[in-house]
Amino acid sequence: MSASDTGGPQTSGDYIVHHLHNWTVGDHWFWSLNVDSLLFSVGLGILFCWLFRSVAKKATTGVPGKLQCLIEMTVEFVDGTVKDTFHGKSALIAPLSLTIFVWIILMNTMDLIPVDWLPMASQAAGIEYMRVVPTTDLNITMGMSISVFFLMIFYSIKMKGVGGFVKELTMQPFNHWAFIPVNLVMELVALIAKPVSLGLRLFGNMYAGEMIFMLIALLGVWQLPLHFVWAVFHIMVVLLQAFIFMMLTVVYLSMSCEDH
Numbered sequence: 001m002s003a004s005d006t007g008g009p010q011t012s013g014d015y016i017v018h019h020l021h022n023w024t025v026g027d028h029w030f031w032s033l034n035v036d037s038l039l040f041s042v043g044l045g046i047l048f049c050w051l052f053r054s055v056a057k058k059a060t061t062g063v064p065g066k067l068q069c070l071i072e073m074t075v076e077f078v079d080g081t082v083k084d085t086f087h088g089k090s091a092l093i094a095p096l097s098l099t100i101f102v103w104i105i106l107m108n109t110m111d112l113i114p115v116d117w118l119p120m121a122s123q124a125a126g127i128e129y130m131r132v133v134p135t136t137d138l139n140i141t142m143g144m145s146i147s148v149f150f151l152m153i154f155y156s157i158k159m160k161g162v163g164g165f166v167k168e169l170t171m172q173p174f175n176h177w178a179f180i181p182v183n184l185v186m187e188l189v190a191l192i193a194k195p196v197s198l199g200l201r202l203f204g205n206m207y208a209g210e211m212i213f214m215l216i217a218l219l220g221v222w223q224l225p226l227h228f229v230w231a232v233f234h235i236m237v238v239l240l241q242a243f244i245f246m247m248l249t250v251v252y253l254s255m256s257c258e259d260h
Contacts, residue, residue, distance in 0.1 A: 021129040041134035044106040085250045088257030104242035107134045112231045115217045135206040145199035155256040
């Protein structure tokens with residue numbers, strides 16, 4: 001990363017552009033896979049499953065260890081949030097919310113690693129580009145939000161039937177057949193806006209945080225002290241964005257289960 005693509009000395013712009021490139025395979029004009037985003041997101045998902053399963057198997061009824069205590073507090077927090085917010089009945093919502101909350105925290109936490117460490121290690125292994133924060137990839141955040149969108153449709157049809165779901169789209173907010181086209185446009189826009197805003201909100205906040213870390217890295221010898229100062233503040237962003245995504249998911253699914 002010491003030279004630009006043109007062969008000259010690397011500028012600040014070259015440095016940032018390089019770090020914003022994903023390790024991509026495939027035809028960029030038709031399809032492509034961001035291997036780094038998939039690798040880290042799947043890997044952190046497996047870590048989440050292994051960690052919680054391991055702690056659950058070793059859980060004791062006496063004085064719990066620090067890790068068990070942390071995981072129990074997390075589970076109780078998510079369970080309480082779901083009970084207070086979700087007004088339907090489903091055994092899926094609480095595990096789904098826990099998965100979303102912890103998985104996003106793990107992915108967001110990758111942003112706290114100094115920006116050059118893993119990319120430099122990947123270059124030493126012959127991989128030119130490497131982005132280590134999956135939630136700064138719009139494909140990942142929109143993929144998660146689209147999954148939530150499909151669950152919204154599923155629960156709407158399950159709780160209200162196809163007829164009830166169609167009626168909600170066509171007879172709200174104006175309960176008259178003459179306003180069906182207007183109602184349909186308004187309700188479809190509101191429906192599609194939910195997953196779009198859900199994915200863009202997480203992506204935008206984490207992308208902005210990543211950019212600040214990159215700007216700090218340009219300061220040379222001062223980057224590590226400033227990195228850790230910003231990282232302490234950024235921890236709040238990491239946790240808050242995970243909570244917002246989980247909370248909105250529960251709210252949207254609860255709305256899907258309500259019959260108007």
